[in-house]
Amino acid sequence: MTTATGEKRLLELLDGFLASKVLMTAYKLDLFTAAREPIARDALRAALDLPERSFRIVVDACVALGLLHEDERGLVTPPALAPFLVRAEGRPFQTTTYLLEYYDEVYRALNDMDALVRSDGATSPFKLRDYFKDDVAAIDPQVAAEYSRYMDATIARIVEVVLATYPFGQHRRLLDLCGNTGSFCAAIVAATPGLTGAFLDVPACVDIGRRQLAARPELAGRVDAIAGDLFRTPLPPGFDVITMCRSAMDWGDAKMVEVYRRAREALPPDGRFLVIERMLPARVLPEALPMYLRGVYFLAKSESTRYRSPQEHVALLRAAGFTAITELEPPRAPYEFFQSMRILVAGP
Ligand SMILES: C[S@@+](CC[C@H](N)C(=O)[O-])C[C@H]1O[C@@H](n2cnc3c(N)ncnc32)[C@H](O)[C@@H]1O
Structure with missing residues (x-):
């Protein structure tokens, strides 16, 4: 490992907490349920009733982390993550979903x-x-x-x-x-x-x-x-x-x-x-x-x-x-x- 890759690795580790917090916070705000179908940014922000700046910070981070997918139809929770992140009546127990709140x-x-x-x-x-x-x-x-x-x-x-x-x-x-x-x-x-x-x-x-x-x-x-x-x-x-x-x-x-x-x-x-x-x-x-x-x-x-x-x-x-x-x-x-x-x- 060179010092450059060493430094990159350390910064990745430091960011790990921020990435986890983005995931847990977006889940708490129920952003993934609101984006279970493609939805425009403005419509999502209105649905969640969040301030413009903080909404953008969290949503951009979610997109960059792959927690939300964004294309011309808007934002959507990726199908591979939806079973864990989208809330639904009668959803079967999932350890990962449970940990989203527990780890908070x-x-x-x-x-x-x-x-x-x-x-x-x-x-x-x-x-x-x-x-x-x-x-x-x-x-x-x-x-x-x-x-x-x-x-x-x-x-x-x-x-x-x-x-x-x-x-x-x-x-x-x-x-x-x-x-x-x-x-x-x-x-x-x-x-x-x-x-x-x-x-x-x-x-x-x-x-x-x-x-x-x-x-x-x-x-x-x-x-x-x-x-x-x-x-x-x-x-x-x-x-x-x-x-x-x-x-x-x-x-x-x-x-x-x-x-x-x-x-x-x-x-x-x-x-x-x-x-x-x-x-x-x-x-x-x-x-x-x-x-x-x-x-x-x-x-x-x-x-x-x-x-x-x-x-x-x-x-x-x-x-x-x-x-x-x-x-x-x-x-x-x-x-x-x-x-x-x-x-x-x-x-x-
Ligand atoms: C991690 S859980 C495992 C439960 C179960 N064996 C399983 O795998 O689902 C640990 C269990 O130990 C029990 N436990 C903790 N302290 C105990 C004690 N002093 N005497 C008897 N059981 C105890 C808890 O109530 C809990 O049910």
Whole structure:
């Protein structure tokens, strides 16, 4: 890299924040819905009732970024982006659309990022994932409901890939730790004849899960709900497969060894423990950039959340007494945002 290309790269990075803000702001102003069909600039400005100068600044930036297309018919939201950016009744949940609003809050929390780095996240004002409490009964039901909505909306695609990667047919009873509202457990059980299961999560999520399960009579008696704390609630015996999906990232190493040890002690000798997570490559690879940037968000989210490599998880599993550990690489990512998912299968 020459100094000229080096300087260009730095300016691109500095502009990254501005580009993200343009996207999030235009979405908030609902510019993309107003331009779902070609519309003249004047008509768009009138529809949004925006001042001439600021409208022009935002719209020009959108066109230059490729967020709006402009030709003789006017401005239009490009077809490849419309499903994410145009608001419509009954539109299916999309992670990317959800993040357009969520990251607005994340950016606010990252405003003083040097303080976050110095304090290892302790100074974070972020409250949308306010989960890390000594007493799990103190978790705000509203926060839990909002988090669960996101989790529930994305779990089906993860389950599909998990089922394509690991044969649950060899097991009789599944226990899903941090199972949220039970959607993962219910979906695996529903897809696996002869399997029954239970999920454990904090009371606020289990309450939602119990209501959802009551509406699924076909699963009656096949999925139990356990309201409790991963670190304190005794894990019931009799489960020959224990899973933990998208949750091991939330705690530091000592806490995770504790959880892995509890899982090992609850399993019979031929039982299996599955860690299902996005995992980092062993060495930093540019193609894993989205995960490293997600790590930056973790600075705001909590004082402990972090991605790990499979090797790091294996070391924690070994420290917890597991000996036979296999890494499974799924045939595909469940969805664009959830790259690099791995499944570690551990036997006592
Ligand atoms: C990232 S979500 C993953 C949920 C689910 N496994 C999935 O993939 O959709 C983390 C889950 O951990 C739960 N959780 C957080 N702290 C917990 C604790 N101390 N005990 C039990 N569950 C906890 C949260 O309520 C949330 O449902």
